Amino acid sequence: MLSASASPPKQTRGERTRGALVRAAANRFQERGFDKATTGEIARDAGVAEGTLFLHFGSKTGLLLGVMESFYQSLVEELAEEASRGGTAEARLRHLVHFWLRRVHRDWRLMRVFGQHGRFSDDPDMIVRFAEMNRRITRFFGGIFEDLKAVGAIRSDLPTYVLRDALFGAAEHLLIGMDTTGRERDLGEASEHLCDLLLGPAPPSALRSSTTKRGPVGLEDIDAKLDRILEAVVSDDPPDDPT
Amino acid sequence: MLSASASPPKQTRGERTRGALVRAAANRFQERGFDKATTGEIARDAGVAEGTLFLHFGSKTGLLLGVMESFYQSLVEELAEEASRGGTAEARLRHLVHFWLRRVHRDWRLMRVFGQHGRFSDDPDMIVRFAEMNRRITRFFGGIFEDLKAVGAIRSDLPTYVLRDALFGAAEHLLIGMDTTGRERDLGEASEHLCDLLLGPAPPSALRSSTTKRGPVGLEDIDAKLDRILEAVVSDDPPDDPT
Amino acid sequence: MLSASASPPKQTRGERTRGALVRAAANRFQERGFDKATTGEIARDAGVAEGTLFLHFGSKTGLLLGVMESFYQSLVEELAEEASRGGTAEARLRHLVHFWLRRVHRDWRLMRVFGQHGRFSDDPDMIVRFAEMNRRITRFFGGIFEDLKAVGAIRSDLPTYVLRDALFGAAEHLLIGMDTTGRERDLGEASEHLCDLLLGPAPPSALRSSTTKRGPVGLEDIDAKLDRILEAVVSDDPPDDPT
Amino acid sequence: MLSASASPPKQTRGERTRGALVRAAANRFQERGFDKATTGEIARDAGVAEGTLFLHFGSKTGLLLGVMESFYQSLVEELAEEASRGGTAEARLRHLVHFWLRRVHRDWRLMRVFGQHGRFSDDPDMIVRFAEMNRRITRFFGGIFEDLKAVGAIRSDLPTYVLRDALFGAAEHLLIGMDTTGRERDLGEASEHLCDLLLGPAPPSALRSSTTKRGPVGLEDIDAKLDRILEAVVSDDPPDDPT
DNA sequence: GATGAATGAGAATTCATTCAT
DNA sequence: GATGAATGAATTCTCATTCAT
Secondary structure: OOOOOOOOOOOOHHHHHHHHHHHHHHHHHHHHHHHHOOHHHHHHHHOOOHHHHHHHHOOHHHHHHHHHHHHHHHHHHHHHHHHHOOOOHHHHHHHHHHHHHHHHHHHHHHHHHHHHHHHHOOOHHHHHHHHHHHHHHHHHHHHHHHHHHHHOOOOOOOOHHHHHHHHHHHHHHHHHHHHHHOOOOOHHHHHHHHHHHHHOOOOOOOOOOHHHOOOOOOHHHHHHHHHHHHHHOOOOOOOOOOO | OOOOOOOOOOOOHHHHHHHHHHHHHHHHHHHHHHHHOOHHHHHHHHOOOHHHHHHHHOOHHHHHHHHHHHHHHHHHHHHHHHHHOOOOHHHHHHHHHHHHHHHHHHHHHHHHHHHHHHHHOOOHHHHHHHHHHHHHHHHHHHHHHHHHHHHOOOOOOOOHHHHHHHHHHHHHHHHHHHHHHOOOOOHHHHHHHHHHHHHOOOOOOOOOOOOOOOOOOOHHHHHHHHHHHHHHHHHHOOOOOOO | OOOOOOOOOOOOHHHHHHHHHHHHHHHHHHHHHHHHOOHHHHHHHHOOOHHHHHHHHOOHHHHHHHHHHHHHHHHHHHHHHHHHOOOOHHHHHHHHHHHHHHHHHHHHHHHHHHHHHHHHOOOHHHHHHHHHHHHHHHHHHHHHHHHHHHHOOOOOOOOHHHHHHHHHHHHHHHHHHHHHHOOOOOHHHHHHHHHHHHHOOOOOOOOOOHHHOOOOOOHHHHHHHHHHHHHHOOOOOOOOOOO | OOOOOOOOOOOOHHHHHHHHHHHHHHHHHHHHHHHHOOHHHHHHHHOOOHHHHHHHHOOHHHHHHHHHHHHHHHHHHHHHHHHHOOOOHHHHHHHHHHHHHHHHHHHHHHHHHHHHHHHHOOOHHHHHHHHHHHHHHHHHHHHHHHHHHHHOOOOOOOOHHHHHHHHHHHHHHHHHHHHHHOOOOOHHHHHHHHHHHHHOOOOOOOOOOOOOOOOOOOHHHHHHHHHHHHHHHHHHOOOOOOO
């Protein structure tokens, strides 16, 4: 989960403890969900007494908040870095979507916990904080959509919220489906398809990116597909939503 | 929630009790989630003793299963009725999507509970049953997508699963967004936009009539068909899910 | 504590359980105070599972309320019976005060718990209920004081509240003193003295009651007192307030 | 609470810390009671680390002891000053009672905590110390009562302990009643009434002059003196308590 | 003297489930 | 079929106290 930071030597004992707790909690929340994960378990994993958990985070919900903040902070950083790579708006979208799919793939269970409790917690603070974090994330994509519309690469008659919901919703369903059914999907391909959907059909010129290139069909293509069909006789099941 | 059926007079006492429990449970699950809803309050709402609940459903999970079955049964019936209205594939899609949005709008919290517990329950029976129900739902849309591709109304390069994930995912995000933020959206408009996205911009010519020929059969045609087969085989067993 | 009722055969299981819990709780509250008594302990004493306690009383505070109600109910009944004995207002006062001293002597620790938590609980319901019970008790004495004033047996220039506070306060301090210091006092004598104080000095005639009779002093009296002085070289400690 | 003394400039750091802790603790004990006040909040209020509290007082009980000592020390000083004003025994009583009412009015919650824990603590040291402090207080009043009896201003047939219990008990009930019911009482009036009760109605003649002789010595006189001795011996060690 | 981080033994409460009637 | 009373394991949270720095 949250990586065991290669800590620059300066860190108080308290900081180390907090870190260990956040990491242990992220793991437990991910694998068992918030409600089924117990504070006892988490403390034990972190190698501290249960009371220490409450010393640092005040409550189980406070701990979740801590995990969320830690998670979204690095997520935003990564996203910022990925988004900083130049290119046309379309290239940036394709790049970010691909990144998003891979990123969410790693942590969708945890993000699902965030979504569930960030939105429906009894603690209003939690709800507010979660909304903020979420906004920081969606902004990245919302901005690009606006750019694309301005440039004419996306039909301007589609409201941004539909595009955004389609993007995040599709990603979520896709990833959950993969994880709960065991069916493997090539995330690169999937993200290309998803972008294709959002961007609409290729404008006259051939801007198509490599994976989706539609050159003349050869026997190789057919053979590859037959292979996949043969494999497909085995797989099984359905997906849901991350955040 | 599940409507208090104007019951045809004949019903055993047991049936009436079961019904009351299912209705009460649906309400509680919806408003408090599965875990926070207690068997005690459900029994009280239903006007029976707590023991009676276990007499009929064996366990809380069993009760959830009962609620799910009752829910999906009517959902499938409604969907079947809506889908039976004729029209072009596109008209059927637009109609069903609109219906879906309105329908899910009413019960998204409950469906969210189903999705959560149907997929991640410890009870394997629960998982299997949920998958079946889900498949019954997705089939309606999957079929239409195939038709639309066949007809050329949807670009055949987009795999069905992407369309399906985009549809269900977008619907879910849209509805949750409405409910948690209080922001009102016109569901009619939203469903039109969503269909516009899925269908892509209207093609220039009259390719939309249902049985247009596309010239001599080439490898491209075969390849396209293999695409459909591939999609069908992979997704008929493990389809995407609308929760 | 609360007497193990010689139950008339009709009593549901629940009633028996409630009774056992109330009795066990009264004991524990009395000997350890409300805060230090644990629900686990009480349940064990009552021979039921800890959960059962909460089934019947909802919370530890609810249990205290149950104990209080049970206690004050019998107290009021006893008081009503004692008060029903006729006689002059003075005779009734002397009788009731004597009864009160004996009664509180038995349960002052418990009554102290009631006073503490009945007045300072966070639960407003508790406070209201306690105030009501208390009023029911004080009314008995307040009424008599009014009668005595009307009759001229008590100086009418003393407000009733002073008399009442002096009575209850003195009783409380007296009893606590006895219990915490181990010093024995004759409750009959003490109640006579207390009444003497409240009533003021004897009117001309010799209404003095038997224990306080001041006949001619004999050597026996002096000898008895010397005995007590000799013993007194050993005793120790101080008192507090019941309710 | 305990006043922030305008300290004579010389005070070690330790003394200042102790003082801050005692003041903070007095406040917390008063408003939340001993058990509900936590060492954490007290330390925070005092502006020191929690560990520091234990450094100075060893335990929470030790802290209470510290507060008690500080409190009773000033109380005794104040009382001594008030008592030093001359006048007849009766005037001194009236003055002291009035002072007592006003004084207790300010701090009855805290004194209640002292009474509760000073008497029922598990720590035997606490009990002993509390008893000593208490004795120092009661002596002031006990002495006056003896004087008044000697002078004939109080009927000598009432044992001192009854007077003392009535005084302290009435004061306590009166003050608690005021605070918990919100009912305002004029403390000046109340103290007059209370003294009137204790002193009884003014005797007809001039028996109140300080050294009135009462004729030839008889057994009655000896007996009365034995009463006083008896009382003194029994109550000088274990006196009644003003809490 | 002082700190702040850590501790761990409780405590109250919850709730799905069982079972005698 | 139905009930209501009982259960007891599990869980979160509190707080006085300790101790290395």
